[in-house]
Amino acid sequence: MAATVTLQIDGQSITVAAGTTLLNAAAMAGATVPTICYHEHCTANALCRLCVVEVEGARVLAPACVASVAEGMRVHTRNERVERSRRTILEMLHSASDVSEAPEIQQQLDDYHANRERFGGGERREAEVIDDNPMYIRDYSKCILCWRCVQVCAADAQFTYAINFSGRGFETSISTFFEQSLTDSSCVFCGQCVGVCPTGALKPKREWLLEQGQAPADILDATRGPGKKRRERK
Template identity: 50%
Template sequence: MSLSFVAPPRRLLTITIDGRTVKVPEGATLLEACRQQGLDTPTLCYLENLAPVNVCRVCVVEVEGARVLVPSCSRKAEEGMVVHTDSERVRASRRSVLELLASSVDLSLAGPEVKRWMNRYRAEPERFGPAAPAAEDDRRDRARPGEHHAPEGQVAATVAQPVKLDNETYIRDYSRCILCYKCVEACGSEAQNTFAIAVAGRGFEARISTEFAVGLPDSACVYCGNCIGVCPTGALMFKSEYDLRQKGRWDEARQTVTTTICPYCGVGCNLELHVQDNEIVKVTSPLDHDITRGHLCVKGRFGYQFVQSRNGGDEGR
């Protein structure tokens, strides 16, 4: 998407990126500076409409004089900074981060850019051995902090676990969760202010959870679906999409996207209706839309069944 600065830049800073002298507005992050230069900088936990949490560490760059690499998504440019985005250290770290993630999380729905980065950095997640069998129950939800069974090392531990199906609007497949914190942010102070989910546990057992891992119907969730809107890996997914995928009928090539305005209230949120076989299969909103910034409410996100209702009939109910 296009780069946009909310506040007018006060002055321009001069920094060096990969040998090129460039000018960036004061307050810009290194990621913004890199994108301004057209550099494809991988990001996973970063999203334009959320405050950077700099946890995935795939966007790291090397700043001369710094002891360790810095996350470009949150580090602000400073006058005279000398930045390397493709040094041996940067490539090695990005490669390892992608390998660590891919060896522990199902990234198969994470979008084509992730595969592109995996290829570019020659990530080989299988180096850590074959994946351990998935947990068959909710043991990850009950993990005690600071305790784990010592591994034998022949298989690589993963976060694979059963899908959480507890309501009709969306599913939670935490086998795909890279713990980017985006859903927590969207549920909390960045968008919805509902705070139904947070990170619980610690270490490899850290997980997105409601209190005591209760199901969504027993939680504070209001089904705005803003967590789905920001999830980068398909861990959170419309139930309609999930069902079609389970039946092997999900086919994005056959889908159209129609932009419209939500019919419910007067705010004027833009909706993007994803339609397959003349059925609405999911609803999104553009990240750069002035009003929504990609976020919707339960009605705009899930209240579309009436569209399918013909002849006053029951089909859509």
């Protein structure tokens, strides 16, 4: 296999290393391809499909985060066909989950002139906030099923395997074993899942309590472990 590949991205010829993803090749060509589920430290699963681009001759659109460059490929990162899919995905996502705390998605909704009310009245993901440990809360009405938390909990980082899925299809949710409390699960409270969550579905408990209007001193009391306070230690 040749070490480099020459292709056209939005009419511009570019030569990149073989095996480069279309996402990275597009960036090198100065084109911005939007993503939601993609995270540079996680295995790319190509599941949000926001990064789809048109490759001339291909039957369907290609997910830029996993599709590799090929010699002579002609790629369109943003045309009418691509925009239709991206806009519809964003509109449907907005109609299903609370993305109010996801600034990137809000920006994408604007960029693609998405109508936030287009699928209004459709079934939404509604879930009670799960507050079962002193470290972080889980608000799955904000979850967009990007899978990052499940991946970092498993083989992408921590190898803890505390969380996986419940349900299927639209009814899918992130879950522990039989919905048990995180404190009963194998969770080690490393916080990596909170770090990669793009929508605020996973949030440090202190941050969440502050948002609920609680006083900082009360929050510290509520979230501090049973050990001595630092000041009292000797």
